[in-house]
Amino acid sequence: DAGVIQSPRHEVTEMGQEVTLRCKPISGHNSLFWYRQTMMRGLELLIYFNNNVPIDDSGMPEDRFSAKMPNASFSTLKIQPSEPRDSAVYFCASSSGPSTEAFFGQGTRLTVV
């Protein structure tokens, strides 16, 4: 398996624009996570899906952030409108179930100017 695949790897956008980050989890994994990594706050869980259903979105910072998982092999994280403080590395991770080993993608480095 190719692991968790994220796209794009880098995104530079202007403030106010919509940004969509994409993730393909490992085949057969039914748990999917979106994390954000910054120097100030480290790694934070944004949202957790189990069997394509959002279970915990308490980490989503604002209504500007939304995430979907239309099927078992694809998820998106959208920021609309984007702001400079959203600049961070966004990671997608998947696991075969609760309490199992989590595998991370390579991340998307987002820069909002």
Place this chain on the structure above:
Amino acid sequence: KQEVTQIPAALSVPEGENLVLNCSFTDSAIYNLQWFRQDPGKGLTSLLLIQSSQREQTSGRLNASLDKSSGRSTLYIAASQPGDSATYLCAGRVNDYKLSFGAGTTVTVRA
């Protein structure tokens, strides 16, 4: 709330020396603990997962221990190599899905 601490923040050792990386957590009721490696500009690579019922887990030169009563986990890397240079993160699973991460220890192995 689970707080995970990793001390020191950075470590530099000569090649061949054994590495000892520390991780402490405040809530002993963790489901399990996972160690990761992160290279600059890269994602997180899973190294070891220790279940709450286990005391240690081994993979090659890596050995991780878990002591829930003291709230500590230690990652040992034997006979370090320059290729081991990276940031090492520990994460405690606070419920059946959520990982709380430490800030990491950045390791430099000098040739």
